[in-house]
Amino acid sequence: MSGAVPVIEVRELKKYFPLPRRYPAQAAARVHAVDGVSFAIGRGETLSLVGESGCGKSTVGRTILGLTRPTAGEVRLDGVRIDNLPAGRLRPLRRRMQVVFQDPFSSLNPRLSVREILAEPIANFTLARTRGELAERIAGLLEKVRLPADAAGRFPHEFSGGQRQRIGIARALATEPEVIICDEAVSALDVSVKAQIVNLLSDLQDELGLSLLFITHDLAIVEHLTHRVAVMYLGRIVEAADRRSLFARAWHPYTQALLSAVPVPDPAARRRRTILKGDVPSPVNLPTGCRFHTRCPHAFARCRSEEPELRPVGDAQWVACHLDARPGG
Numbered sequence: 001m002s003g004a005v006p007v008i009e010v011r012e013l014k015k016y017f018p019l020p021r022r023y024p025a026q027a028a029a030r031v032h033a034v035d036g037v038s039f040a041i042g043r044g045e046t047l048s049l050v051g052e053s054g055c056g057k058s059t060v061g062r063t064i065l066g067l068t069r070p071t072a073g074e075v076r077l078d079g080v081r082i083d084n085l086p087a088g089r090l091r092p093l094r095r096r097m098q099v100v101f102q103d104p105f106s107s108l109n110p111r112l113s114v115r116e117i118l119a120e121p122i123a124n125f126t127l128a129r130t131r132g133e134l135a136e137r138i139a140g141l142l143e144k145v146r147l148p149a150d151a152a153g154r155f156p157h158e159f160s161g162g163q164r165q166r167i168g169i170a171r172a173l174a175t176e177p178e179v180i181i182c183d184e185a186v187s188a189l190d191v192s193v194k195a196q197i198v199n200l201l202s203d204l205q206d207e208l209g210l211s212l213l214f215i216t217h218d219l220a221i222v223e224h225l226t227h228r229v230a231v232m233y234l235g236r237i238v239e240a241a242d243r244r245s246l247f248a249r250a251w252h253p254y255t256q257a258l259l260s261a262v263p264v265p266d267p268a269a270r271r272r273r274t275i276l277k278g279d280v281p282s283p284v285n286l287p288t289g290c291r292f293h294t295r296c297p298h299a300f301a302r303c304r305s306e307e308p309e310l311r312p313v314g315d316a317q318w319v320a321c322h323l324d325a326r327p328g329g
């Protein structure tokens with residue numbers, strides 16, 4: 001990124017939720033959904049945020065988008081703090097950050113035609129002045145996501161899951177954003193369709209210089225798309241690395257376990273399989289010390305008492321772990 005201002009930056013982001021009222025005995029308890037997360041995304045760059053269900057990935061995305069306010073920490077767009085803006089000042093900035101969700105069917109209004117779905121954001125931000133301009137924009141969007149021009153007159157239920165996700169991407173592109181947050185955007189799709197949508201996103205990124213935050217529980221699907229990866233566990237980043245370092249020599253025992261669950265086509269290259277024992281602990285009553293120690297095959301005394309900070313272990317790799325050396329060498 002050569003010192004350029006990142007498009008998106010989060011600093012020490014925290015988001016704690018109050019517990020539902022049915023737990024009055026724990027009135028002071030909080031769900032530690034996000035608990036001190038920092039990262040930056042450069043222009044035209046993809047960062048993948050990876051981790052098991054409930055580790056706080058979507059909450060990070062929603063906080064960046066301003067859909068929920070952080071408990072502490074900062075969100076910056078192009079160097080400018082946006083987490084503390086009043087709604088009226090945030091609204092115009094929302095044009096620059098869009099989101100694509102997992103389930104395009106529930107996020108697309110079934111009563112609107114594709115034309116109407118795409119016209120909405122264009123109208124919201126007054127990006128077309130005449131009917132002709134609007135039609136031109138809609139045609140351009142369909143072309144970008146490789147849908148036929150006659151898709152405009154059809155309704156969401158007339159499309160397959162992959163095509164609906166293309167409509168979701170077209171809607172996100174309608175406001176000419178700089179950043180797209182893809183929250184499990186391909187997770188519900190069949191394997192071959194997944195690859196097509198990942199390729200489409202990658203092509204769009206090259207074409208438009210988009211920055212992508214790619215949120216997923218599935219490390220395998222980001223291997224050919226992402227520039228960098230941040231691995232989350234219980235609200236914190238435990239490892240951050242460029243793609244090559246992460247897939248070649250994952251450092252953190254948790255990342256290694258996630259990777260070992262990824263099927264490798266070549267049996268000679270099969271990774272040693274690490275099965276994680278136990279369940280993810282509750283984000284309400286966090287383990288002391290390293291949050292991963294209850295499931296870590298390498299945990300020792302210090303891990304139970306002292307929380308590890310991210311530290312560099314290579315040119316482009318950081319890890320939060322007390323072990324002196326990478327497990328497995």
Ligand SMILES: Nc1ncnc2c1ncn2[C@@H]1O[C@H](COP(=O)(O)OP(=O)(O)OP(=O)(O)O)[C@@H](O)[C@H]1O
Nearest residue numbers: 017031033052053054055056057058059060217283
């Ligand atoms: N509005 C909310 N109120 C209370 N708790 C919440 C709220 N939103 C999320 N949480 C809790 O915060 C934690 C993180 O949730 P989040 O949805 O960010 O995880 P995630 O990594 O996106 O999971 P998944 O892979 O299942 O989508 C979870 O324990 C969740 O139950």
Ligand SMILES: [Mg+2]
Nearest residue numbers: 057058059183
């Ligand atoms: Mg989620």
